[in-house]
Amino acid sequence: MPIRTLLKMGDPRLLEVSRPVEPIDSLALAPLLNDMWDTMKAANGAGLAAPQIGVMRRVVIFGYQTNPRYPDAPPVPETVLINPLITPLSRIIEHDWEGCLSVPGMRGIVPRFDKIRYQGFDQYGEPIDREVSGFHARVVQHECDHLDGILYPLRIEDMRNFGYVDTLAEQGIIKLQPCDDES
Numbered sequence: 529m530p531i532r533t534l535l536k537m538g539d540p541r542l543l544e545v546s547r548p549v550e551p552i553d554s555l556a557l558a559p560l561l562n563d564m565w566d567t568m569k570a571a572n573g574a575g576l577a578a579p580q581i582g583v584m585r586r587v588v589i590f591g592y593q594t595n596p597r598y599p600d601a602p603p604v605p606e607t608v609l610i611n612p613l614i615t616p617l618s619r620i621i622e623h624d625w626e627g628c629l630s631v632p633g634m635r636g637i638v639p640r641f642d643k644i645r646y647q648g649f650d651q652y653g654e655p656i657d658r659e660v661s662g663f664h665a666r667v668v669q670h671e672c673d674h675l676d677g678i679l680y681p682l683r684i685e686d687m688r689n690f691g692y693v694d695t696l697a698e699q700g701i702i703k704l705q706p707c708d709d710e711s
């Protein structure tokens with residue numbers, strides 16, 4: 529059963545702080561990572577954090593070549609990031625619409641650092657150290673927030689910029705994607 533049930537907002541586990549993975553044992557991690565990729569891709573997600581499937585560990589995955597939920601977004605390399613550390617590289621904050629597989633059917637405008645450095649380890653225990661900006665930086669910040677029990681609605685500054693995908697699309701505020709009706 530590789531596709532796992534996604535926890536939804538309201539489940540208290542999504543508000544917990546997850547524990548680091550130590551040591552990084554590739555063999556032991558493989559089943560979890562397979563399930564995470566299958567679950568994320570089945571839901572057309574841009575990323576997924578382990579706590580979203582009820583595993584309270586500091587593991588996130590993200591990346592795609594093309595994503596039907598975010599058709600205008602540039603590709604992000606498929607990445608496993610374990611025990612991540614994020615460092616903002618600029619004070620510039622971008623505001624843009626975000627969704628989350630744990631908050632289905634909704635979108636909100638969330639502030640994120642435009643440019644960040646992220647560090648951590650891949651599934652083989654090899655270090656990752658990247659500087660990224662734009663949508664890539666947004667996805668990493670969103671996924672890593674899950675490891676600290678933060679769902680994106682907690683970061684919305686003006687709750688008037690939070691609503692249902694279908695209604696926002698009817699108003700022409702966001703573009704409805706073919707896959708959006710499933711969530």
Ligand code: NI
Nearest residue numbers: 627628629630
């Ligand atoms: Ni999310």
